Amino acid sequence: MKRISEVLSWKFWIWLPVVGILLPLIFNLLPGGWVNVKLMVALFIVNMLFSIYVGNFLRRHGAFSILLIVWPLIFLISVWLGINSKMYGYYLALAYLVIELFAFTRGQEKEIDIEDQLPVDGGMQDL
Template identity: 30%
Template sequence: MKKIFKKYYGYQWLAAVIIGAILPLMAQKIGIREIHQVIWLYLVINGIYTLYFGYAVRKHGYSPLLIMLVPAIFSGVSIMWLKIVATQYGFYFSLLYIVLSLFTFFGDTRDDPDENLIPVENGFQGLASGTENNFSLPVDGGFKS
């Protein structure tokens, strides 16, 4: 079960549902004022999570389509289902979450393990070792002007 949960991005789905659906629902049920929901819940908590999420998608090699997960759940729950925020707020916050995720997704890549590797399609197949035939190439590349 744990392999299936990890294979289908279970932790990311769970976090996206908590951040995008359960927190706004709890904030509405508790009676937190809308201005505090907008500032703390939608800007601070969701913003920090989407920054982390963009980094995690890149670091773990997840599908970049997962970046759309939190904004889609947030807008679906907050705008269409519960009508917690105005439609304009919901779409702007969704765009903000996508942009924040993309900042960290395309951000600093020095820690990527495959940054200095040479991409080779289908591996090194059928290459000669170089010791069998030595070819001499002219310095000018063989082009005559």
Template identity: 45%
Template sequence: MREFKKIADWKFWILMPVFGLLIPFAIKELTGNLKILGVIISLFIINIIFSVFVGIYLRRHGSFWYLLIVWPLIFCLGVVLNLFPDAYGYYFGIVYFIIELYAYTMGQESEVDIDDQIPIDGGIKEVK
């Protein structure tokens, strides 16, 4: 239950369907060059920034890593509902997952205090 309280921020869970379903639905209703511009702005700029936000948000709130799959699944649901073509929609879902994963694990590549640790291979001989 404590884990659920960490991720129960309603803004976070409302934004995912908005970016994955409502914005693509609005873009689908556009025509001509506005539609192309809307797809580029939505897929490449807004959703990538949102993917970074989701990864950082989940890491800062101490959430489980498997919640990273929720945003790409909601986006792929939009592809299933024909809001984006299948030809590139699923690939963008994979790209968003990879971007989230990078944002989630960012800064965890190395141990920051590795030089300050005491080696204990032979045991600590003398404690003062």
């Protein structure tokens, strides 16, 4: 239960729709030349940094790995609503998921407590 309560931080869940839906919508409401700025700043820099943050947040709080799909799904909602282009929106959602996975699994590639494990070279014996 503690694991779930740590992930239910309202600040984290408020930032998901703000970055995924509201930020691109604000760039869409700006005058014509801001579309390229939206693409570079909001969709690449801010959202990719936010993907790293989401992956680190979920790993740090011991969250279920299924929650990694929430951020790309919120971004896909903005694509389905027409806020972001379908031409690149699906690919960016997939890129955000991959970046989250990298951030979530960072540091898990080596066994930390390998020295503390019991050797089983001769098979299991009474301790």
